[in-house]
Every structure is written in C-alpha cells, then in structure tokens.
Amino acid sequence: MIKLLAFGVVSVVLFSAGPASVRDRLRELRQQARAQRIAGQNEARLSTNLAIEELLHHSARSLESTAAAYTSVGDKDRALAALERVAAMGEADDRLRKGSDTEFLPMHADPRYQAILKRFTNNESSIARSVSLITIPDPRLVTEDIDFDSATDTFLITSVLENKIVRVTKSGTITDFATSPSKWPMFALKIDAKRRRVWATEVALDNLNSVPKTSWGHSALLCFDLRTGKLLRRINASSPAELGDMILLRNGLPIVSDGSGGGLYQLEGDHLRRLDHGDFISPQTPALLDDDFHILVPDYLRGIAVMDIRTGAVRWLNSDGAVPLALTGIDGLYRDGETLLLTQNGTTPERVSRISANAEFTALEAGDVIERNTPTLGDPTHGVVVGKDFYYLTNSGWDQLDDNGNPKPGGVLTSAHLMRFDLVAREDSMHCFR
16 A cells, blocks of 8 residues: 655555465464353363463463463473573562462462562562663653764664654753654654764554544654754555654664564665564564574564564574573663663563674573662663663653553652663673573
C-alpha cells in the first residue's frame, strides 16, 4: 500500500506484506496450553509447554511454565531443575516466593524448592556499579532513546510524553532540539555524525490519550539536520506499526524494528523494505557487527539473534540455553568490542547488564549485572557507548504510566537519570548469574 502524506516534508513508503511468523505460532501454542491446563490434560500440556520453551529459547518465563507443567504430571525432579535454571539466570518470581502460585504447592516442603526461593531473594539484591551523571529535572519527559553528538559533546534524548528530542550537556543543561511533526511520542534516535543528520521515529501508540484515535497504530521515520533540528524527511509507515528502535549502517541508512509487528525494515530510497522472514516476535535495538552485513537483534521474548541483512537468514545465540544467561526483556543492546551491554526492562528484576561473546559472535560466554534494584533504576530504556564509558537512561517513568499514558493510581513521575558505567575500570572478569 502506498500512502501520500502532507506534513511539510512529504515522502511515500511501501511496506511489503508480512511473512508467516513465529508470533502466530506462539499465540497458537499459548492458547493450546491454556485450554489443556483448564481441561486437566496434563501430559498434553507438558508437551505444548516444552514446544513453547523451545520456541522461546529456554527463557526464564517459559522455563517456569514448563516447571508448572512438570509439577502437574508429578515429575518433581524436572520441575525443580527448570526452576534452578531460572535462578541461575539471575531471575526471581514474587508469586513463587509468596506462595501465591498454587501450582507449585506440592513442592513447598521440599528443601530444594526452598533453596530456589532463597536464590530468588538473593537475585533481587541491589547492585550499583555505575554513577549518576545527570538528573533530568523534567519528569514529564518519559525518556526513551539516547545518542551522543561528539561535535558538541552533548546527548540527544527522545521524549515519549512531550513528543520531542532534547539536547543535554554533561553538566545537565537541557534545551529543545526538535519536535515531532505529528505531535506523537518520540522513540528511536540515532546520530549520523558524518552526514550531520539525526534519524528518529515518532509512534502513535494505541490507546494513548495524547494521540488522536485516528492516528493509533501509525508511526514514521524522521530525518533532522543535526545542526539546526530542521526536519528534512518524513517517511511514513503505511501499515500499523511501532517503529520503536533503530540502528544506522555505516552508509548512513537506518534499519528500524517494529516491536509490535515483529518486522525489521531498511530504508531504501523512499520506502522501507522488510528484511526478516518472520523470525521475530518483538525485535528491539539492533547492533552492527564489523562485517557490515550482520546485525545483532534482541527479541524481547526470544533472546539475541544474528541476522544477515542481505538474506534475512537468522541464527540464535545461546538458543539451547547451555549458558544460564537472561537474554529476554532487552530494550537496548550495544557493542563494546566483544562485550554486549544490555538494558533489560522485561526481566525480573529489571537490570542493566553485560555479556561477553566470542570473537566470531557464534557463542555467548558469561555475564554479570551493572545495576539492579537501586533507587535510580526504575525502568531503564536505552544507552550509548562513548569511548570507554557506557551511558544509559534509568527511571524513565514507563512503570508509572497506565495504558493511556496517565500516571497509575498512586504513581508519581520522578526525574530520570543518565548513568555512567566505566568500561575500563570495570574490566573485572564476568561470570554467569549464579
């Protein structure tokens, strides 16, 4: 479908039809498992849950569901083994710790189960290995993405609620850089320093009170002049999509991910060409590998994939779960050589972490936590590597908002933080989450 828009800077975009996807397969399997649980078909439920676990590459939540299914058929040993893997990832679950998940009642008296609950408690302890560089005074921004402009030694940060991009100095001075042409929330942001361009996305989130209902489900790719903030191009997504994350190739062209529709798109002329073959459920912020042809793609539910942007072929890192690493809930993924830096707001507890890979990025080896359960963390969103420092945004405010973009009952928006993690001083050996 081709659609023309009249927003001062006019572009057209063509989205190709989406391929058959694992999203549909996951939906079918979850519906099947739910129906089997209700009907008491425990052996069939276990088989379905094992298929879900395989599809989600042994994520913590899928392992917990498998553990519950093993419990339902009386296989306590395999249930405990699955929960032990969850604990080894550094994950926790308050429902289990509080005894509110009745499916695990048969194991409550088992010392092995109690030991797992103790590990869950330990996994929620506070870790603080970075420092706050800036406290951003306006809590209404709800900060999302960030990049660094080396020419001016400043950061650019997108705002979800105030529909704009702000420029922030390292001393904390904040000025407006650009506003959304559609007055929609601003999400992804990447600076093309060589061409003095800023690429960003605006997304009309469904149900958001500040967005007209007629715009819900739409989003656009934007290009601004880095010097002036002037809008140069607007490339609209003609299909419902949430273009929430982005990477720039070395030729300056963006690849954007659709977290709600599962697609990855590369800008070609005046249209976005879909790159993937339906392997993703919710792709987030990609990272470029050195050969310029492969990108790392974090999927919120499936983990981290390596994708060939020429063919769309995908291989998954740690897909057998051999190394106990939490690879889900990743919002931002960034490379520092063979080290991956992750902002994870979909884990329990939320965290900022790092993981080491081998030189070929065929395997992940170990990982540890940079920050979790601190007064500054809140909902972490995105970051940027600048020299030997990793800067990342915390306490974004997302966790205080309801589906309409209003503060939850009792929720209060407080100031976001820009944190700094010293990559040189913190080069102590990494270990798995255990």
